[in-house]
Each structure stands twice: as C-alpha cells, then as structure tokens.
Amino acid sequence: MDKKELLKIIKAKLTDKIHHFENLIAETRASSNDTKSSMGDKYETGREMLQQEINNLQRQLNESLNQLAVIQKISSEPSDKVQNGSLVKTDKGLFYITVSVGEIISENQKIMTISAESPLARAMSGKKAEESFSINNIIQTIQKIG
Structure with missing residues (x-):
C-alpha cells in the first residue's frame, strides 16, 4: 500500500470539495444580489438567510482548506509506532x-x-x-x- 498514492487521493478529494464550496458560495452570492424586492422586511429576512448560508458554506470551505494544509505536512515515510501519517x-x-x-x-x-x-x-x-x-x-x- 503506497502512502504517497493515498495522500494524492485524499488531496484530490479535498480539492474537489474546496472547488464545490467555492462554487456554492459564488452561486449563493449571485442569488443574493438577484433578490431585489420592494417588500421591505421579507427582503431583509431573505438576504439574512442567504448571508447565513454563505457563512455556513464559508466555514465548511475553511475547514477543508485547513485539512488540505494538514495533508501537506504529513510524511509518507514508514514509522514503527502509530502516529499522524501512519x-x-x-x-x-x-x-x-x-x-x-x-x-x-x-x-x-x-x-x-x-x-x-x-x-x-x-x-x-x-x-x-x-x-x-x-x-x-x-x-x-x-x-x-x-
């Protein structure tokens, strides 16, 4: 079992996840800009809900970026005891x-x-x-x- 290959698979999964979140954030921001209305409070409530969704997606994106940063530091060298990267x-x-x-x-x-x-x-x-x-x-x- 090649740990370098496993790390490549994990990096690819995380990269796909990051792109997915970036696209969702962009789409949500675009729909937020499209919500023009003269309905007063309903308009503000809708914008606030979209902003909360953007914040949630941003949190998930940051978590995936942090995971990618952790992966960059993992060694593929074998070890004789269980540790990070084993x-x-x-x-x-x-x-x-x-x-x-x-x-x-x-x-x-x-x-x-x-x-x-x-x-x-x-x-x-x-x-x-x-x-x-x-x-x-x-x-x-x-x-x-x-």
Whole structure:
C-alpha cells in the first residue's frame, strides 16, 4: 500500500470539495444580489438567510482548506509506532491517520481515513505492531504499521 498514492487521493478529494464550496458560495452570492424586492422586511429576512448560508458554506470551505494544509505536512515515510501519517492495519480494519475524508479504496482495499484527534487514533497512538488497544469495549490488535 503506497502512502504517497493515498495522500494524492485524499488531496484530490479535498480539492474537489474546496472547488464545490467555492462554487456554492459564488452561486449563493449571485442569488443574493438577484433578490431585489420592494417588500421591505421579507427582503431583509431573505438576504439574512442567504448571508447565513454563505457563512455556513464559508466555514465548511475553511475547514477543508485547513485539512488540505494538514495533508501537506504529513510524511509518507514508514514509522514503527502509530502516529499522524501512519497506515495502521488492525484485526478489525485498515486505518490511515491523516484527516477524516471517509473511506477510500486503493488496490481493492477499503481504507478508513481518520483524524489524529479522533478517539480511535488517540487509542492507538504510540502503539507498536502486535500491541492491542481498546475502544468502546472492543479490543483491537495492531498487525502492521506503515
């Protein structure tokens, strides 16, 4: 499993997400400019709702930009203990500790991307191969760290 390839997949997902949010913000701003009316309070209420939507989209865009910045700093070098950037195989699944973008499939294997701040990543942090950890009363054993 090539971590450089996984990082490329994650970067592509985040870049697509960023473009999507930028387009939604632009479209919402355009519709906000189109809402000309002489209905007084209704006009102001509509503009305020559109502004709240823009603020929400902007927050999501900023979160995706922050995730992209985190990805830029992740090393693809192997490590002997679980840390940010580790590809961890346990008896329950395959996890890549980077940023959470959901499940990705590479070389016909499902890999769950998780944030280093997630409870699962924290539970396995610092562990080495053949060590076990418990989360939600489920014991997992680390089989391999990449």
